Amino acid sequence: MIELAKLGAEGLRLEGTEASLPLEGKEALRDLHWSLFVLPSGADVFLEIRGRATWDCTCSRCLEPFDQELQITSQFLGSKDPELVARGSHALGTQDLDVVFLPETVIDELTQVREQFLLHMPMHPLCKDECQGLCPRCGKNWNKGRCNCPPESPKEPSALAKALSGLKLTFDNPAPGAESASRVREADAGKLDLEL
Ligand SMILES: [Zn+2]
Ligand SMILES: [Zn+2]
Numbered sequence: 001m002i003e004l005a006k007l008g009a010e011g012l013r014l015e016g017t018e019a020s021l022p023l024e025g026k027e028a029l030r031d032l033h034w035s036l037f038v039l040p041s042g043a044d045v046f047l048e049i050r051g052r053a054t055w056d057c058t059c060s061r062c063l064e065p066f067d068q069e070l071q072i073t074s075q076f077l078g079s080k081d082p083e084l085v086a087r088g089s090h091a092l093g094t095q096d097l098d099v100v101f102l103p104e105t106v107i108d109e110l111t112q113v114r115e116q117f118l119l120h121m122p123m124h125p126l127c128k129d130e131c132q133g134l135c136p137r138c139g140k141n142w143n144k145g146r147c148n149c150p151p152e153s154p155k156e157p158s159a160l161a162k163a164l165s166g167l168k169l170t171f172d173n174p175a176p177g178a179e180s181a182s183r184v185r186e187a188d189a190g191k192l193d194l195e196l
Contacts, residue, residue, distance in 0.1 A: 002038060002107050004045055011039030011046075014109050021053070021114060029053035029070070034113045041092060044079040045102065049116045060124035061133035062141050068125050074116045078102030136160060 002012060015035035022028050032053040039046040052071040059066055076098045077090050084090060085101045132142035140147040 002109060004038075004040070004105055004107065007038065007040045007045070009040065011037060013037045016109075018110070021110065023055075023114070023118065026056075027058075028056050029114075029117060030056060030067075032113075034109075036109050036112060038107075041077065043081065044077050044084070044090075044099075046075070046092060046097070047078055047100075047112065048073075048075045049113055050074075051113055051117060053117065055117075055121065055125075057121075057125045059127035059131055061126060061131045062143055063134065064127055064141065064143075066125075066127040068122075070117065070121065072116055072120045074120065076100045078107075 002014070013035065014037075015033075018029070018032040018034070020028050020030055021032050030053060032051060034049070034051040034053075036050075037046075037048040050073045052069070055068045055070050057066065057068050058064070075095070077084075077092065078100050079085055079090075080101070080103045082101075085099050088099055089096050090099050091097075127143075134141055135147045135149055137149040138147050140149075
């Protein structure tokens with residue numbers, strides 16, 4: 001824990017390692033190495049967070065678990081000034097920094113590290129760039145070979161798509177017709193189905 005009011009003008013540098021840091025659901029970061037530097041700046045604090053870790057994640061196309069190496073560097077200004085937070089950025093020296101709402105007087109270093117990892121993780125991790133995804137009809141993992149399902153007619157939505165059409169889903173890449181995008185959507189739909 002870091003008591004912001006007790007920081008000296010030279011700031012504070014902390015670092016550490018964690019064998020495992022839980023994220024959301026069953027996911028976790030393994031072999032985490034992190035460092036945090038916090039420096040008072042008037043009523044605000046400058047924060048620099050660096051970290052590297054292995055993320056136990058799930059491919060967004062084929063839903064297979066895999067390890068993704070992550071490395072982050074994040075610098076921002078923590079402030080409790082609502083006007084500054086609303087402006088969104090603040091020039092400090094030669095740098096233009098994002099401003100993050102930080103009303104706490106005591107901050108937990110691992111919570112800050114975890115938050116920065118969550119912000120910098122890919123929304124749709126892929127086990128490999130050329131991941132083939134799942135068959136939208138039978139659910140077979142196409143990375144392990146094709147199935148015998150007839151090819152999808154683009155005009156006819158799958159039964160799953162019809163079932164999901166009442167739900168409001170937002171996707172990163174909603175451009176229709178792009179093959180990779182539609183596979184991502186289908187895999188996402190499959191994931192949603194599994195979670196229901
Ligand atoms: Zn995959
Ligand atoms: Zn199939």
